[in-house]
Amino acid sequence: MNFKEELEKKTGEVETILAEYLPKQEGFQGKVLEAMGYAVSAGGKRLRPLLMRESADLFGETAEGLPCFMAALEFIHTYSLIHDDLPALDNDDYRRGRKTTHVVYGEDIAVIAGDGLLNYAYETALRAFEKAVTIEDYQRTERALKILGRKAGVYGMVGGQCADLLAEKPETEVTEEMLLYIHRNKTAALIQAAMMIGAVLAGADDKAVELMERCAENIGIAFQIQDDILDVTSSLEVLGKPTGSDEKNHKLTYVTMHGLEESKRQVAALSEEAVGILKGFSHRNAFLETLVEQLIYREK
């Protein structure tokens, strides 16, 4: 199997897990369950669950509670998209070519569908305890839950969203420090959760989990800078959305701050360090290394 075939197979496995953990759409709350299912089934790269599983594989041990956390993390990512798309936030009517949740179900149901999905993420992750037998199993699941909580909340993704919303207001002077804070939290935090939780559940030690945290931070930031680079260099045809929009909108990005060449150098440095960390472990995961490189050096 080449990389592309392997990626398709593994993505399919994630889809199966998501379908298994999504609640049935029944009862008086059927509408909110339907909206939750609509948002989750909109597709996407399923990057976070993929990275979680591959990070667990890197440390070898069978991690029983892994599928619960894979589903939970994708539910958290999805709830954040539902709320991000709301008229009061980014006001997006389409995502991945489909109408967004509030366009189909109304704003009121979209708000509580996001809430329901965030809450259900924790309900799903908590099911990992069903596999716990020893006190060590309990402690691993506890640790994974705490990472999930921290990286998804005000010291992670929600914190990044807050700074991102403020950065768009005309009265805010965006500094490089703020820009990095946004990338680190809005984008990198859930990638960190993915790779750290995979490692924790597979029995990685503290030092290894810290290395995974740094690796994932680099991936997240490089991913964002690459996004800004593509906005300048890519054509409408390749990207599927108008290019040069950041410059037109006077949006401050790493590229507008440091120029194209320096940005490309930065992406290369971050990527090299990230893959270097992965290569430094005793067990190797070639698929994960390729996935990270493809993710950063993408053309759209």
Add this chain to the structure above:
Amino acid sequence: MNFKEELEKKTGEVETILAEYLPKQEGFQGKVLEAMGYAVSAGGKRLRPLLMRESADLFGETAEGLPCFMAALEFIHTYSLIHDDLPALDNDDYRRGRKTTHVVYGEDIAVIAGDGLLNYAYETALRAFEKAVTIEDYQRTERALKILGRKAGVYGMVGGQCADLLAEKPETEVTEEMLLYIHRNKTAALIQAAMMIGAVLAGADDKAVELMERCAENIGIAFQIQDDILDVTSSLEVLGKPTGSDEKNHKLTYVTMHGLEESKRQVAALSEEAVGILKGFSHRNAFLETLVEQLIYREK
């Protein structure tokens, strides 16, 4: 100390716990933290944490993780109010005489403040694991977390919110079954969480926890019916809001369905069963019994 003094003292203790567990308002995410703190500090009866502590006392054992769960449950209650008040839902500009969160901080920050608070509730509850030593401690905390998740989510409060939103749409025919579903989930579910978690953390057995679940369901439903009764019988002066509004809005309630006398009988029956359950345990908690009665037979 009479009941009123004891209630004030205990409510003060809850306020201290909430203040202790709320995160500091700093960093680039300072604004969302400020909005979360604003909503939590708006006050209220702190009924859910109070009921949790008193339910734990009913079973005697010191429950170490209790303050974490008391704070977590109040955070969940508060996030639901922030989102309920949004223009797309109930569109309320004032709550308890103060401007609502979206009026002060904007709709965008209010949405993510609700998200941040829900997520932070789980972060806070997870801190209860810090007190766990034996595998039994871990299992109690696990059980309490699962009750919190279930009662707060699509099979609890969020499910009730969904049905409540649908019930307000002109095309929905509201049945008695649907009305009871809304009371049971939108109101009773978090009261159930409070009383069940208190019992679980204090070492109550399965049968006792089930009894607390039924007791709390009765309290929640009786509370709601009493609300509908007060809308008809109370004066503007006592209630502080216009009365007779349900009839004017053609809102279907237990009172409009069954009349005032039958509704009062129902409140008495539910209340008697609830207090009967509390009196049936070997240890008695007179404060809790009075709290439940005062809660149901309130005049505003």
